[in-house]
Amino acid sequence: MKLALLGCGTVGSEVVRLMRTRGEELAARVGEPVEIVGIAVRRIDRDRSHLPVDESLFTTDALGLVKRDDVDIVVEVAGGIEPARTWILTALGQGKSVVTANKALLAEDGPALAAAAKDGGADLYYEASAAAAIPLMRPLRESLHGDKINRVLGIVNGTTNFICTAMSTKGTSFEEALAEATDLGYAEADPTADVDNYDAAAKAALIASLAFHTHVDLKDVYREPLRGISATDIASAAAEGRVVKPLCIATREADGVSVRVHPAMIPATHPLANVNGAYNAVFVEAESAGRLMFYGAGAGGTETASAVLGDIVAVARNKRGGITAFPPEAAYSDLPVKPIGEARTRYHVSLDVVDEPGVLARVAATFAHHGVSLATVHQSGRGDDAQLVVVTHTAADKQLSDTVKELTQLTSVHQVTSVMRVEGE
Amino acid sequence: MKLALLGCGTVGSEVVRLMRTRGEELAARVGEPVEIVGIAVRRIDRDRSHLPVDESLFTTDALGLVKRDDVDIVVEVAGGIEPARTWILTALGQGKSVVTANKALLAEDGPALAAAAKDGGADLYYEASAAAAIPLMRPLRESLHGDKINRVLGIVNGTTNFICTAMSTKGTSFEEALAEATDLGYAEADPTADVDNYDAAAKAALIASLAFHTHVDLKDVYREPLRGISATDIASAAAEGRVVKPLCIATREADGVSVRVHPAMIPATHPLANVNGAYNAVFVEAESAGRLMFYGAGAGGTETASAVLGDIVAVARNKRGGITAFPPEAAYSDLPVKPIGEARTRYHVSLDVVDEPGVLARVAATFAHHGVSLATVHQSGRGDDAQLVVVTHTAADKQLSDTVKELTQLTSVHQVTSVMRVEGE
Numbered sequence: 001m002k003l004a005l006l007g008c009g010t011v012g013s014e015v016v017r018l019m020r021t022r023g024e025e026l027a028a029r030v031g032e033p034v035e036i037v038g039i040a041v042r043r044i045d046r047d048r049s050h051l052p053v054d055e056s057l058f059t060t061d062a063l064g065l066v067k068r069d070d071v072d073i074v075v076e077v078a079g080g081i082e083p084a085r086t087w088i089l090t091a092l093g094q095g096k097s098v099v100t101a102n103k104a105l106l107a108e109d110g111p112a113l114a115a116a117a118k119d120g121g122a123d124l125y126y127e128a129s130a131a132a133a134i135p136l137m138r139p140l141r142e143s144l145h146g147d148k149i150n151r152v153l154g155i156v157n158g159t160t161n162f163i164c165t166a167m168s169t170k171g172t173s174f175e176e177a178l179a180e181a182t183d184l185g186y187a188e189a190d191p192t193a194d195v196d197n198y199d200a201a202a203k204a205a206l207i208a209s210l211a212f213h214t215h216v217d218l219k220d221v222y223r224e225p226l227r228g229i230s231a232t233d234i235a236s237a238a239a240e241g242r243v244v245k246p247l248c249i250a251t252r253e254a255d256g257v258s259v260r261v262h263p264a265m266i267p268a269t270h271p272l273a274n275v276n277g278a279y280n281a282v283f284v285e286a287e288s289a290g291r292l293m294f295y296g297a298g299a300g301g302t303e304t305a306s307a308v309l310g311d312i313v314a315v316a317r318n319k320r321g322g323i324t325a326f327p328p329e330a331a332y333s334d335l336p337v338k339p340i341g342e343a344r345t346r347y348h349v350s351l352d353v354v355d356e357p358g359v360l361a362r363v364a365a366t367f368a369h370h371g372v373s374l375a376t377v378h379q380s381g382r383g384d385d386a387q388l389v390v391v392t393h394t395a396a397d398k399q400l401s402d403t404v405k406e407l408t409q410l411t412s413v414h415q416v417t418s419v420m421r422v423e424g425e
Numbered sequence: 426m427k428l429a430l431l432g433c434g435t436v437g438s439e440v441v442r443l444m445r446t447r448g449e450e451l452a453a454r455v456g457e458p459v460e461i462v463g464i465a466v467r468r469i470d471r472d473r474s475h476l477p478v479d480e481s482l483f484t485t486d487a488l489g490l491v492k493r494d495d496v497d498i499v500v501e502v503a504g505g506i507e508p509a510r511t512w513i514l515t516a517l518g519q520g521k522s523v524v525t526a527n528k529a530l531l532a533e534d535g536p537a538l539a540a541a542a543k544d545g546g547a548d549l550y551y552e553a554s555a556a557a558a559i560p561l562m563r564p565l566r567e568s569l570h571g572d573k574i575n576r577v578l579g580i581v582n583g584t585t586n587f588i589c590t591a592m593s594t595k596g597t598s599f600e601e602a603l604a605e606a607t608d609l610g611y612a613e614a615d616p617t618a619d620v621d622n623y624d625a626a627a628k629a630a631l632i633a634s635l636a637f638h639t640h641v642d643l644k645d646v647y648r649e650p651l652r653g654i655s656a657t658d659i660a661s662a663a664a665e666g667r668v669v670k671p672l673c674i675a676t677r678e679a680d681g682v683s684v685r686v687h688p689a690m691i692p693a694t695h696p697l698a699n700v701n702g703a704y705n706a707v708f709v710e711a712e713s714a715g716r717l718m719f720y721g722a723g724a725g726g727t728e729t730a731s732a733v734l735g736d737i738v739a740v741a742r743n744k745r746g747g748i749t750a751f752p753p754e755a756a757y758s759d760l761p762v763k764p765i766g767e768a769r770t771r772y773h774v775s776l777d778v779v780d781e782p783g784v785l786a787r788v789a790a791t792f793a794h795h796g797v798s799l800a801t802v803h804q805s806g807r808g809d810d811a812q813l814v815v816v817t818h819t820a821a822d823k824q825l826s827d828t829v830k831e832l833t834q835l836t837s838v839h840q841v842t843s844v845m846r847v848e849g850e
Contacts, residue, residue, distance in 0.1 A: 018713060022571070022573065026571065028638075028758075029570050029571075029638075133572075133711070133713065133715060135560075135563075135564035135569065138560075138563065138564065138567060139560035139563065139564060142560075142735065142739060144560065144735055145454050145735055145739075146443070146447070146454075146731060146732075146733070146734025146735040146736070146737060146738045147558075147731045147734065147735065148447065213453075271699065274696065281718075286558070286731065287731075288439075288558065288727045288728060288730060288734070289558035289559075289721065289722070289728055289732070290558060290721060290722040290725070290728050290731075291720075291721060291722065292558065292559060292560070292719075292720060292721035292722075293706075293718070293719075293721065294717075294718075294719060294720075295716075295717060296714065296715060296717035296718065297714070297715040297717075300715070302713045303715050305713060306571060306572045306711065306712075306713030306715075307571075307714070308571070309571025309572065310567065310569055310570055310572065313567075313571045314567060
């Protein structure tokens with residue numbers, strides 16, 4: 001069984017290393033040895049003498065490598081949209097199975113890739129594309145396909161979870177926590193993809209597509225950055241027995257699905273509340289299976305390579321059997337993705353208010369005016385320190401955001417200090 | 426696609442119900458409808474009018490049903506060793522794929538069933554056999570097969586976890602907690618299989634076999650009952666920042682594997698420590714993937730039926746493609762299972778001691794005499810109330826048990842009040 005590796009960065013190097021150190025076990029699991037016959041890199045002149053492969057394997061001609069007659073499996077860990085898309089489409093078109101960790105490409109162009117796999121009679125596996133080593137795609141695709149998934153709540157980005165954990169447990173500010181994440185190598189030099197939730201949004205699109213058997217496009221995922229989180233949010237959550245987490249939320253509604261990524265409060269007793277540091281977890285609510293959670297490292301070269309290797313074994317076994325396993329995306333449901341305004345959720349709102357009689361009544365009336373009913377109201381402080389914390393019952397997101405807009409205009413309200421959705425209750 | 430259902434108790438009825446209510450979705454996932462053509466029951470005269478199937482489907486001739494020419498898939502949810510074994514072997518021998526939840530049979534006779542599946546060119550799937558709806562078997566069999574699993578720690582029995590949780594959080598005695606579990610329907614009228622850990626031992630054998638790619642027989646699993654747990658154990662654990670959990674522990678050692686089920690202490694910060702009530706979870710340490718956890722309901726008719734349905738879809742798809750997916754047990758490693766005496770672990774020992782100088786020295790010398798080094802020693806109380814709590818470093822189980830035996834004979838020791846293994850640190 002012959003394999004072409006496209007990309008030799010953190011993940012690719014680790015794939016090379018693991019295929020060497022676990023060669024015998026891999027061969028036992030596949031039924032024959034799997035050999036790397038070429039490694040496409042961008043710069044050929046880099047020193048790669050630490051890798052346990054012959055230097056002659058390296059090439060800058062990725063497309064030529066993909067097209068080689070002796071290649072059975074293509075592993076793409078280069079990332080980015082192009083030329084990765086061309087490589088993958090070419091491989092699938094030639095009936096070569098593809099293993100990829102490229103969540104950006106899958107989120108942008110999943111249906112086209114799935115169609116190419118189907119047409120080419122090839123496998124397209126991408127366990128490593130979300131939540132790294134956590135077996136998540138396979139259970140969603142296979143184990144739960146006798147069930148009906150109604151909701152997925154996930155912590156799918158290690159950097160933002162590290163930041164939320166540090167803010168909650170050590171009381172650091174967002175900026176301090178981000179600096180620490182950068183120092184420890186969790187956050188990239190440019191942390192935009194993580195802290196502005198682009199990374200999580202791509203993963204949410206993939207997860208929701210599999211969970212609901214429908215295609216969810218990246219542009220249909222509602223996204224709010226993490227940057228806005230303040231110490232007030234964290235403290236306000238803690239006072240009510242909740243914690244702030246960077247969530248990806250995908251729900252099946254009566255007339256469609258809703259997919260969003262934003263910071264949110266969850267109960268401190270929720271299984272996700274104890275998922276700390278750079279760890280990831282995905283919590284699934286299925287009609288029959290009930291509440292499930294998958295937990296593990298969500299990033300890291302070795303962890304991602306482990307998921308890639310699992311996929312390599314799977315597609316290699318399928319190849320040997322002359323079969324493809326599953327359609328890469330079973331998008332037969334074709335459910336509409338609802339706009340954020342129609343998402344059903346709850347809000348936690350903290351307000352600095354004027355200390356005078358009737359303030360609570362006016363605030364409550366504003367919520368009522370938009371048809372939002374209140375779950376709890378806590379009033380505290382006196383004078384300049386007077387505060388209200390309101391937690392609503394479930395309502396449409398638009399009702400809630402309209403309410404907050406009107407609250408900011410009340411003369412009795414100095415400031416809306418924190419607005420955050422409440423999930424998982 | 427035609428299916429024979431063997432057994433129509435809690436799980437079987439739920440399979441019938443789900444196949445009816447989700448018929449359309451199942452057909453979409455499989456690619457064609459899956460129809461139940463017969464249901465084998467022990468007593469034909471029972472009222473089953475609440476089930477959405479024609480009464481003519483019921484039969485007491487299970488073997489005849491299995492052998493019918495039009496049956497493609499056999500689903501066995503009757504349980505027990507015989508006649509279930511004969512039914513399954515017959516089905517596999519005729520090339521019919523089998524889905525089963527029968528952990529007792531799999532633990533007792535796994536290799537023979539796997540061989541029959543291979544010889545018959547049929548699938549044998551058993552996701553529901555351990556941890557019900559939690560996708561565990563599939564990730565162990567497939568997602569992680571590019572990795573090397575070094576350790577599995579699991580809470581795999583809901584009844585005993587419910588009991589430990591009640592004892593820890595409400596301070597109830599073992600007997601009270603068991604009575605509550607029985608009242609709530611978690612424990613059977615005869616709770617022996619649960620509280621004496623027979624159920625967990627069977628699951629441990631299955632999990633270890635898949636995790637280490639070797640056959641672990643039920644008789645090779647070291648088993649201690651839960652019954653011995655006392656309020657002293659719970660309090661002693663809590664005082665040291667630990668909780669008592671009913672664990673299944675499977676470890677890869679230098680020269681074999683070790684598989685055991687017994688109550689144990691784990692750190693309160695361990696992900697398994699927050700798995701409470703009747704929930705189950707399995708924590709996996711893999712060389713590359715790192716620490717993973719799978720969490721969910723470990724029992725229940727609907728939850729188990731969900732796992733069965735997932736397997737039905739998988740084997741039906743394979744059938745349609747004319748293929749079998751994976752060898753049911755890839756036991757190519759053939760590792761020896763080590764006796765409990767050679768298992769490497771740590772002990773937490775509480776002692777009532779005589780309040781006189783030199784007691785600690787004598788106790789410490791006893792540990793040293795058996796080559797066991799101490800991690801922490803806490804001395805508390807005076808007079809009749811003098812107590813020592815010792816936590817050891819890792820040593821062979823035999824060294825530890827020999828130490829405890831000798832401790833009970835010291836004149837300075839009134840009583841060894843609690844001995845429990847410490848895991849997950």
